[in-house]
Structures are given as structure tokens and as C-alpha cells.
Amino acid sequence: xTIDFPSLNTLTFTEPESGIGVLQMNRxxxxxxxxxxxxxxxxxxxxxxxxxxxxxxxxxxxGERSFCAGFDLDEIxxxxxxxxxxxxxxxxxxTGGIQSIRHLPFPVIAAIHGPAxxxxxxxxxxxxxxxxxxxxxxxxxxxxxxxxIGELGTSFNLARLVGPxxxxxxxxxxxxxxxxxxxxxxxxxxxxxxxxLLDEAMAMARLIAxxxxxxxxxxxxxxxxxxxxxxxEAALELENRGQALLTRTADMPEALAxxxxxRAPQFTGR
Numbered sequence: 001x002t003i004d005f006p007s008l009n010t011l012t013f014t015e016p017e018s019g020i021g022v023l024q025m026n027r028x029x030x031x032x033x034x035x036x037x038x039x040x041x042x043x044x045x046x047x048x049x050x051x052x053x054x055x056x057x058x059x060x061x062x063g064e065r066s067f068c069a070g071f072d073l074d075e076i077x078x079x080x081x082x083x084x085x086x087x088x089x090x091x092x093x094x095t096g097g098i099q100s101i102r103h104l105p106f107p108v109i110a111a112i113h114g115p116a117x118x119x120x121x122x123x124x125x126x127x128x129x130x131x132x133x134x135x136x137x138x139x140x141x142x143x144x145x146x147x148x149i150g151e152l153g154t155s156f157n158l159a160r161l162v163g164p165x166x167x168x169x170x171x172x173x174x175x176x177x178x179x180x181x182x183x184x185x186x187x188x189x190x191x192x193x194x195x196x197l198l199d200e201a202m203a204m205a206r207l208i209a210x211x212x213x214x215x216x217x218x219x220x221x222x223x224x225x226x227x228x229x230x231x232x233e234a235a236l237e238l239e240n241r242g243q244a245l246l247t248r249t250a251d252m253p254e255a256l257a258x259x260x261x262x263r264a265p266q267f268t269g270r
Contacts, residue, residue, distance in 0.1 A: 003052045010038040011045055012062070019055035020205045022198075023101075028063030033072035034119045039094040042123075046100025053269075055213060056205035057104060059127060060111040060198065061120075067112045068120025070141060094119070098152045102126035103224075105217045107208050111201040112136045113194055118145075122152035125161065128220060130187070131201050133194040136179040138187060144174045160227050162187055212251040213269035218242040 003021070005013040012026045023045060025032035049057065061067040071079075082090060101108060101123065110116075110127035118141045124130055132138075140149050140158070149155045149171035159167040162185050170177060182188040192200040208216060225238055250270040258265035 003049070003054070005048050006044060008041045008044065010035065011041050013045065013049075015054075016202065017206070019053070019209050020202065021049065021052070021054045021057045023049075023057055023059050024062045025060075025068050026062045027072075028061070028065065030072055030074075031066035031069035031115065032061035032063070032120070033066075033069045035072050035075050036078060036090065036093075039090075039097040039119075042097030043093070043100045046097070046104060050100075050104060054104075054106050055209035055216070056107045056109060058109045058111055058198070058201045058205060059101065059123065060201070061113070064113070064194075066114035066120075067110070067116040067136070068123060069115045070118025070120050076145070095152055098122055098126050102153065105220065106213075107205075107216065107220055109201050109204055111197050112138070112188065113197055115139070117141050119152055122154045122157075125154060125157035128223075129189050129204065130182075131197060131204065132179045132182060132188040132191050133197045134179050134191060135194055136182065136188070136191075138177045138182055139174060140171050141174050143172065210264075212246075212249075212255060212265075212267050214246055214249050214251055218246055 003013070003015060010025065010027055012024045014022050016022060025034075025038065027033060027035075027038075079087065079090065098119075107129065108127040109129045109131060110124045111131050112124055113133040114135050115137045116124045117137070117139045121138055121140055124138065140154060142149050142151050142154070149158070149167075155167070155171070158170065162170070166185055177185075177187060179188065179191045183191050190200070222239055222242055229238075251265070251267045254267065255265045
């Protein structure tokens with residue numbers, strides 16, 4: 001299946017293997033920093049990929065210097081000159097862009113090298129899995145420019161990953177969290193050598209792609225939705241419905257047959 005991905009100015013997409021995509025921020029000369037245009041293009045990319053049939057997506061920055069250094073300060077005057085309603089519209093566009101990546105129905109893996117700052121940090125948090133090179137430097141940084149961590153879903157995602165106390169420290173100090181600490185506190189899943197970062201992300205994506213597409217997608221939905229509800233009973237209700245739906249797919253009986261026959265299952269996603 002050929003993915004009809006649009007030509008964009010700040011993002012590039014490739015499919016190095018069938019079912020595994022790579023979305024790159026493509027402003028290496030500016031450390032892949034974000035612009036108003038890039039936030040809009042996140043939304044365009046999310047829409048293009050949502051029904052693409054991908055099994056996993058890797059998000060990373062182009063070049064060797066940075067994952068994403070946050071909002072490009074050369075464009076900061078664009079924001080400061082906006083009226084309140086115009087700024088709210090921009091915020092909704094920016095938030096919608098990050099949300100469109102977070103809500104892709106298949107797993108998203110962030111491959112982080114160098115700075116992941118501000119909005120770049122928010123994008124990394126929006127991924128399901130984070131792999132970091134030793135050069136990774138994660139920072140909320142919003143208070144340094146007079147804003148708060150209540151930006152692009154950061155306050156929601158960070159607190160759920162590392163807990164409210166650690167999230168508060170990271171938010172209030174705006175300090176840099178290096179790769180080794182990020183691993184220790186659960187902010188990233190693994191730290192891997194810089195030269196192996198993309199290879200490790202591809203290996204993770206292949207492991208995911210070996211499994212039932214419906215099962216993986218329903219698992220992602222359960223994890224995300226259950227982070228947003230405060231009741232164990234509601235979580236069980238969501239899980240029960242998801243499992244009931246999956247028993248009606250072709251992949252579940254195929255998996256059981258493959259287990260009995262001691263062979264690899266042939267998943268179709270139907």
C-alpha cells in the first residue's frame with residue numbers, strides 16, 4: 001500500500017520498511033526548531049498517516065545536532081504581536097498538531113538525540129515510547145520565556161510519566177534532564193549509542209509489527225484512554241469492550257492456530 005504523504009516544508013516522511021514509517025523534522029540548520037508552519041504541518045502529517053496502515057512510526061530530528069530545540073526564537077515576535085483571540089487560535093493549531101501525532105492509532109517511537117526542548121519536549125512526551133542517545137537533553141524550558149508547563153499537553157503527559165513531584169521540579173526549574181537521569185526516572189525507555197539510535201528504533205518498530213495490528217492498536221487506545229479516566233471500573237469497561245471486539249477479528253483465531261501449530265502467525269489486521 002502506497003502512502004499518499006504530502007510534500008511539506010518542515011517535515012519529511014519515509015517508509016524504510018513496509019509498515020514502518022519515519023517522520024523527521026527537517027530544519028537541521030535551526031536545530032529542527034518549531035515554527036508556526038511546522039505546527040500546522042504536524043496536523044497535516046497526522047491526518048495523512050492516520051489511515052495509512054502503518055504498524056509503527058518513528059519521529060526524530062534530521063541532522064546530528066538535535067531532536068527539536070523548541071520554538072524558533074526568530075519567530076517569537078510573531079507570537080508576542082498576536083492578540084488574545086489570535087494567540088488562542090495559534091495555540092489550538094499547535095496543540096492540534098501535537099495531538100494528531102499522539103493520537104495516531106499505531107505506536108509512535110521518539111528517537112531523541114541532542115536537545116528536546118519546550119515544544120520538542122512536548123512532542124517527545126506525545127510518543128508512546130522514547131529512545132534516547134547519550135546526547136539527549138530534555139527540558140520543559142517554558143518558564144524561561146514567561147510561559148508555563150501548561151503547554152502542548154506537557155503538564156498532562158509529564159506528570160503521568162514521572163509523577164507530579166518530579167514534574168513540578170522539572171517545570172519550575174526548567175533544568176535540563178540528561179539521558180541517564182531520564183532513564184532512571186522513567187522519562188525515556190532506553191538509552192542507546194548515538195550511532196545506533198535509529199537502528200534501535202527500527203528494531204523496536206519491527207518487534208511491534210510482528211504482533212496483531214488490532215491488538216496493538218487496541219492496547220494503545222486502552223493505555224491512552226485509561227490515563228484520562230479516574231475510575232478502575234471505567235478502565236475495566238474500556239478493556240472489556242476492546243477485548244470483546246478483538247475476538248471478532250481474523251487475527252485472534254489465526255494467532256491461536258499458529259500457537260498450536262508452532263509457527264509464526266500471519267496477521268492481516270482484518
